[in-house]
Amino acid sequence: MDIKKLLWVPIIVFVFGTHSSCQNKKPSIDFDNLSESEKRKSENAMSSMKVAEGLQLELFASEPMVTNPTNLAIDARGRIWLCEGRNYRLFANPDNTYDDKGDRILILEDTDGDGAADTSKVFYQGEDVNSALGIAVLGNKVIVSKSPNVLVFTDEDGDDKPDSKEILFTGMEGEDHDHGVHAFVFGPDGRLYFNFGNNGKQLLDKNGNPLKDIYGNTIDNSGSPYREGMAFRCELDGSNIEVLGHNFRNPYEVTVDSYGGLWQSDNDDDGNRGTRINYLMEYGNYGFKDLLTGENWRERRTGWHDEVPKRHWHLNDPGSVPNMLQTGSGSPCGILVYEDTLLPEKYHHQLIHAEPGHNVVRSYIVEEKGAGYSAKIHELVKSEDDWFRPDDVAVAPDGSLFISDWYDGGVGGHKAEDIAQGRVYHLSVKDGYEPPKFDFKTAKGAKAALLSDNMDVFYQGWQKLHSMQEEAEPILGELIAQGGIAKARALWLGAQINSKTGDYVELALADTDSKYRVQGIRMARYLLKNKLETYLSQMVNDASMQVRREVTIALRHLGTPKAAELWAELAKKYQGGDRWYLEALGIGSDVYPNLYFNAWKSAIRADWKNLAGHEIVWRTRADASVPMLSEMIQDKEVSKEILPSYFRAFAFKEHPQKNHLILDLLRTEHPLNNQISALAIGQLDEDFVNSSRKNIGIVKSVLPKIEGTAEWLMAVKNLGLKDQNEPLLRLVSNTEADGDLRKEAAGVLFGYGGKELVMSHLKSGIEESKKMELLGIIGNINDSSAITMLVESLDEEEFDGPLKKRVVEGLGNTWDGRHRLYEMLQNDDLAEEYKTTAVLKLMNSWDAEIRANAPKYLTGSETAEWNIETLIEQKGDALAGKEVYDTYCSSCHRAGTTGIEFGPALTDIGNKLSKQSLYSSIIYPSAGINFGYEGYTVKMKDGKTYVGYILSQTEDELALKMMGGTQTTIQLTNIEKLEAMNQSLMTQGLHKVMSQGDLINLVEYLTTLKVEEEIVASN
Template sequence: MQLLKSFKVIFTVGVLLGIGIQISCSEKATRTIDYTMLSEKEKRKPENALSSMEVADGLKLSLFASEPILANPTNMAIDSKGRIWICEGTNYRDFSNPDISYDNEGDRILILEDTDHDGVADTSKVFYQGKDVNSALGIAVLGSKIIISVSPNVLVFTDENGDDVPDSKEILFSGIEGVDHDHGVHAFVFGPDSRLYFNYGNNGKQLLDKDGNAIKDIHGNNIIADGSNYREGMAFRMEMDGSNIEVLGHNFRNPYELAVDSYGGLWQSDNDDDGNRGTRINYLMEYGNYGYKDVLTGKNWRERRTGWEDEIPKRHWHLNDPGTVPNLLQTGSGSPCGITVYEDELLPEKYQGQLIHAEPGHNVVRSYMVEEKGSGYTAIVENLIKSKDDWFRPDDVTVAPDGSLFISDWYDGGVGGHKAEDIRQGRIYRLSTKEGYTPKTFDFNSGAGAAEGLLSGNMDVFYQSWQKLNAMGDAAEPYLKEMIAKGGTGKARALWLGAKNPSKTKTYIEMALTDTNAKFRLQGIRMARYLAKNELERYLEIVATDSSPQVRREAAIALRYLGTKKAAELWATLAEQHDPADRWSLEALGIGSDKFPNLYFSAWKENTGNDWMDEKGKQIVWRTRASATIPLLAEMIKDDAISEEDMASYFRAFDFKDHPKKDEILLALLSEEHPKIKSIQAYVVGQLNEDFVNNSRKHTLTVKNVLPKIEGTAEWLMAVKKLGLKNQTNNIFELVRKGNDEALRKEAVVVLFDFDGDQLVEDYLKSDAPEAEKMEVLGIMSGVSGQKAIALLKGILMEDTLNYPLTRRVVEVLGNSGGGQKELYELLEAGKLPDAHKTTAVLKLMNSWNSEIRENAPKFLEGSASEDLDVDALVERSGDAVHGKELYNTYCSSCHIAGPTGVEFGPALSDIGNKLSKQFLYSNIIYPSAGISFGYEGYTIKMRDGTTYNGYILSRAEDELVLKMMGGAQREIELADIVAQEAMEKSLMTEGLNKVMSEEDLVDLVEYLGTLKVEEDVVDLN
């Protein structure tokens, strides 16, 4: 059905949908439908939606609205009248989805209403339509203000007379990158302190004012993710007019939305790089680094660093680095979206005050039941709704004035990520304990009405109530006192509001700081930081020895920008109370001291004296950035009882500390008599500054004498590469041949060819070494794309001295680089490539960056499958998953991992059966360039010496970038050596496998991919 385009039109849902929604909301109808017996087409119908749902006990789910009244909802707000405001994303990434027809007038902001209170929307109107809101990712309705988050801008619409027609539209912020991109700016939230909170993903990059000027935060830092102060995604807080903006946390990948509780606590989810099962839930410890990239260098988490975690999800977030805030939960695979703290009373008590979160990757809405644990938190998970429909993609959760929970559903075969399978469908659900929907009404013109509204879980009701009571000044006191007497979240909100009254600020802060409940005491610290900065030291002195580690955590963070002698003394007092089992406490102390590390650490060390070498002291030395910690860290390493894990961690800490004699202190460790001296030597040579070594003959000899003792370790290879020791090629080749760490062997083979070790490889491949070993070495070479490597491989291929399996592997390795693809294509054109290897070569050439090669490669195969495929018919078919696995090994495993099988180049596919529906799997195979995963966009890098590299960029620093190439190899490239860098128009994934596969094979492959599902594997890290 054509989407309606008028600016303001009212529809009747009954006319549009007939009886569809009424049937779908009927419990009787739901019971009689066996969802598993429906065809794929029938499963997509709104009237069958509820039959797919599993709903938690004590809750009732109804379908409030569905297509064609709305389509592709990306975010949702509910106003004080109980109406549902929707951002549509029907123009989502139209340039990546050329096969879909879009609305040229732009996306819409809709208002849905249930006027007869039966629980089904019966009217819809268009508040605004335009290309400037295409694929907006956030909406907040606050009285007459409607804030729309749509990169590159944040727009503020004003509707002063309440006629649902905007009277004005202004730009609040601009310059946010991530236009039409999931990783841009997200929704705004009104907090209990009357400030606005929001975030953006790692494609946001910067924040500019409406005129395009750089914005500085309240501490004078430019808000830009260039590593000078901040990296990657960020979370923000500001006044209602956009002033006094703060960066509350940084180094996120893509936090979809912030949630603020009544005490001022901040919560959000974050998405991992696709396929790495590192999705997480965070409590936002303010001003923290959250570890997506190396905070020092900006390097990708895949790039080797000292002492990284063996477990990928932990490595992903740099959790072993000093200065990384721990995660509340690792939620495994997924695509986390909207989140809220439920602070109303309609849903059962166990959900009240808890996080509720939309997780479209697993077709589920969850509650995270959070409990305090030391200075941090722990949580368990309970599903509120789980659907059997793999098109159910909940992307937002919002509380209505009556306390019910509304859920928006993008409803698609995938979860965004640059690809839309469908732009016409979308759903809104209501979760409640009651039938029907009668929004609660509030009187915002009276103190009593506003006091009632201040307790609401609905943001607009709370906002308007807050504004009324704040405007009343002293006259609001009776209402605030009444709420304070009742306790709970109402008391927390009243304390915030009372403290905003200048004549009462001191009274309310002291009331909170002296409360018997620790939640209010920690809130009091937040109130003092905001409203009484000049007296903050005095207030912190009240809580410096508080019995609650939660309160002490907040006190430590509050010291961050003080930098006085008194503040240092308070920090030392808090540090003395640190529990070594509490990482949250340690990171709070680190955040509090990072701006004045030498001053704060000196105060602690003065109190501790020489009696500091207990576990608590070691942790403080490890985390604190003070120069004086460098020699103490060396003393910790000298301990004979040190574990290998602690040693790695301690050496990693050296990277975060500066000292004029750091290299001398490290070098001195080489001469220690120690049970683990080999490990010490390995870490030392990996840490030493190259100039320090190369500028001194003595230092160079010392390092060279150590190298044989640590040969084959990651640190040895780091040192060889750093120091340019080309006389180590034989040893490097031995690591390539016999190493136990595949990733390290791939790093080594890149260095080997850079150091002119190609003759060693050629001699080995032509030797009588076992075939299995040669096959393994060729596999390690996958992704090596230098001219010497390509010439070597082509020469071996043309000499035809190796057997068929080895020669086929040579073809595969050549096909993993741009230069190698060019050579293969020329051989095909010249008729010089043996027929036995044509299929292998063509499959590789079909993902070439060169359009001529990519488009012409299939012509060298006979009997190619038809390009005209009916995807709707294919999804109804069942295939042979066992055969599909064989096809996966042939076509996919050279670039993707599924479980333990494959090569880590493209996104991991271990959970692809959860994330993508059958229809989406087909479309991604047939049209891979339409849905390139973020972070896997291909680039062609052309070098001064004529070499060309193809791959995706892992990280970019001031003077170099790191490229990951097909086959899994990584290469550090100096920016000065690059003459051209071009973004590929096509996906790095093989384009059009359907051209070389039979239809039956395609069905079998998709059947197997659909079985790749990881059970929900939420991990409590505390």
């Protein structure tokens, strides 16, 4: 057994709840036989719904009462508060005719208990809440999350109108975008929890000053120490802020259970089937970008996963917290922990989640597994209507659920198909809706409120009991005796009685149930920092791995010799094979790695050469782990599968002799010598190698043994080895090698003056199929000599028609190539049979002149504008549409194993977009640009221009992905101007040059691209 076991991701069963037809108020309508326009009507909404057994669904509100709800909250009176997003991304929705007063915060109420809203009032309206993505109602306070601000409204007199508006936090980017700040949650400890996506970038105080967390770290995404999306905790007034986890892409909401456990979902880069559900081990890195460099997950690294969903989150890296559940494609949104009792028992204490990408509301049934968790899925509500876009769920005072429905043909950063529709559903076990009443002025009423799963009810009960201090103890005693969440919530309150904190912490730590012992550690961390080390000493030998996980994390910021001893004891207890426990050890030691690791090393002496010891060495950042890692690699019993992950670990470690130790591995006598040599070269520092002729000689002596590997190419490129053109050509021509590796090698080859060598090879009599393959690779290189070679090859008599067509396609893949191709059209230098291919490629040019004029060179091209409402009623031929896709789309998009990965993958587009949205995306591509695919023009100081989207950017360089899938790294000092494009990289509607029949067939094919999800969890 070895570390590869840690990276293993088993399949988790995807459990479908037994569905019944919606039992309440469902019309006897066959939804499948409705026209597309009839399906959009609210009176037909219930006919599309399937609901889990034992539950009933009602349409609570719909348009025109509600439009585009983005988030909801439910107050203590049972009223529904909604943020509307009718003004969402106005630049993408120019037909929006909403007035200039801005979006609304609505209050909906069912006054007669029939399960439908009959009154609606506007709490607030303004442009400062346009498309707000979060709302929390806490007594007379309403917290609204709308980047760049978090706003706190106060209704002092209870007239449902705010008497004041204040800024709690500001500075977050992501305005008019769903990757900014999200909803706030009131936790059982009396603190606030929230998060933002990877466009939030920073957190400032209300005056615009940078904020530091309680450990002195500036809260921004610079990598020192935090990256990308983050989750936070703070006091009610915004003070004492902590970053609880970072390096997420776009976590829509965070939720906290009664014991203090944190959970959230996270969205992948669209089309990569990597959406996930996370249990948040506090202070963890969650792996969206490279932790060290900030590079995109697509950037090649040693030991990455073959499967993109796993590669996406850097799960091969030491220091990436595993995912509890990977849910494939989707657009994960609102999430909660259901701790009420109204719904069937199997949903008690489980996660409930809105997944608009798949038109479903799910429950995740979570179980403890070692130091972490596993999960299964049950579906609560599933709609046959692909416009059903549930984006939030909330618990009402009676324990029932409300679901907000954005209701649109698309979801996420796309053009809104409709700005006037939106719905709210009520999910319960019975007809109607009659929320209970609570008396928050009495201790008895506060006790009842404390047990509610409705946030506002719970908050008001908590505040009352907290204000009572010692007088609340009799009630807290009753709640503790009751057990369950009553006990957990009472323990939190008891620990905040000023004179009794220690008593309640010790009560929790002594409990026979590990959930309360975990809670006790969290209570001690928060409230008794001065005694924390003593409490942790008592818990270090706990039988529960969950408790020991929490003890380990709690050691992170102590940094004392005693803390090091405790960490060493916890590490000694590790048996190996549990990635959750291993990452907890890493999180616990990362601030003081040398102190903690050396204590463990002294304690175990030579007894570390086993699975657990190897894994600890792999994960820990300590200097002393570097020679030990080298020793592990030299072990004759080491497996070839584990070696890449061992070498990847070097990147996360520092040691004065690290490069010397790695260089020595090149000369190691070992059964896996070639693999070790290849991996070692990939980890050597360029300056170190070039500092010595001896070092360069050693490297060059190894190169022939590892030729064609990614590490070999890395060495050739980094060290400027221009005598390697022949082997570079062999790699580029090797059809069995990785495609991205071949493109990268081609770029190096032409950069090293390999043009004549390549042309000679093409004319050498090799098979036609190999010429075609090689030209396809070269066509993805934005190198002037490569483009010149392609242009010259059009005059070569040895090249037949199909080869020259491939050349034209290649020229249309790059910025410089497109300009040369356009010049050829202008000068009539291109044969007639290649003009159609040329025009199709040039229609996607980023140059406005080329884009507008290229179709003129195609005889008989169509330029008609078609009515989408008419098109969606047409039935096409999916098989014929596949051929259209291959012609028009595959040069920029991948569907399954077909096409080039440049724009968003289309493998699951049939789940994500409705037929109307598919037509809209094709005809109006610039109206809805996926986040992360915004185009940039990069003008260089040497006169060159690059166009593409930015994969990653560090302090020194940016990585740009260009048409055809080509990637290039650009030094920031060499850039003259970096400009964001105001149009999609897919700049021209393809309907301009295809027939109406082809367009209909294409969309029919795209609707079939739906993936049966493989739900997986990390261990």
